[in-house]
Amino acid sequence: MKINPIKKHLQGCAIAVLVLGGSCGFALAQEAPLVIKPLNDKLHVYTTYNHFNNQKYAANALYLVTKKGVILFDTPWDVTQYQPLLDSIQNKHHLPVIAVYASHWHDDRAGGFSYYEKQGIPTYATTKTNGILREKGLTPSTHEIELGKTIRIGGERFVIDFVGEGHSTDNTVVWFPKYKILNGGCLVKSADSKNMGFVGDGNIAAWPESIRTLQSRFPIIHTVIAGHDNWQLDGAIEKTIELLNTQ
Template identity: 60%
Template sequence: MFKNTISLFSAKVATLLLGLSGCVLPSLRAQEKPLSIEKINSQLYLYTTYNTFEGTKYAANAVYLITKKGVILFDTPWDSTQYQPLLDSIKQKHQLPVIAVYATHWHEDRAGGFAYYNRMGIPTYATKMTNDLLKANHKAQATHLVKINKTYNVGGQSFVLNFFGAGHSLDNVVVWFPDYQILDGGCFIKSSEAKNLGFVGDGDVKAWKPALARLLAKYPQIKMVIPGHDAWKDNQQIKRTEELLTEKQ
């Protein structure tokens, strides 16, 4: 009888734990961190924030570059609650301030933080086309304009912003890091897991594929591509972007 009591008790405990796991695990999944930072190399880091578009949650990828003078952000968090936490995280992780913020196009997941960083006194940068679109859409503009196809050298690091034509948006630029042969494609490049081209209402799908061809002609030996959203660790992003564009023709 004693053994039967132990067995019955064990079965009840197992049932209780199983029931709890059904409650706890979804809760833990729901507590996904709103900001994650991953190391690409000693100078480049990728940070991810999240937001919802048409009822589906997506990850937005962006990068920052560590220089001897400070940290340079390329694009701002998509989640406005992470504007300051990103600065705090970078300061804590690298003991360096953010000294500049560049945007790869005018949408909220790229330039949405300009108003905040402008108030913080951090210089913000964009192309004239991006600034014009920000102004036309009643958004905060960059405090400085950038030149396309110019190599910028800051604190021992270099980068180039290039525009190859319209695509996801009319103003989408990419960032090339020549020392590492890494391309930050922004929303001009789709993730390898992308099911479609996403929102293209502000872009030009017909111009996108020839613009991508010009990019590949300019940078034939890309070692890594960072897409604007979702999976980024494989090497199929450009291939997937080409496939999606071909399907649209």
């Protein structure tokens, strides 16, 4: 396993703080492995990082605070952040995570199923996603998602929907009707994307139609969260269409 320079720096930094009491605060804040940003007082975007083809990418996911507990939408991409995410949520909201949903079968979405199941947290994926997970010898969810059904819990509600194939054949989106926020997952590219990313398990030919279906099913979206990189820029859906047009 290669040690990347950032981790090396962080290790050195932590030692420096311990031994010398010096401050590496700025560098640590810049390179935090888990970043949580609120969209409102209930919905939060959390970001973890990993490498693909030797390049560092951010993976964005969401969690929803309800009166009954917190619901995770996708597991961290960085496996070292499975537990820190639970701890951060407990510290911030004084609530446990009560369910984990995955938007498709890849490890930046469903990779934490086994870990969270071991913590006694119910995990959720579609029949299709579980079929692929089983086929690949990966851990499926403990429960299955009913697509298109409004799930109400602790004063909040959300819908998991499948609008067609794209980044993967099983990619789903999450709609939060109260806030008109859409968790696009990997079906939606961020506005700063340079290319379509990894499409080896996907369906590029079907993707444009899937985006059209998405737009007609959710005509008014206040905020869309892209699966990777800068989710705070406007124009993610438009960028996805633009990139698809160049394929």
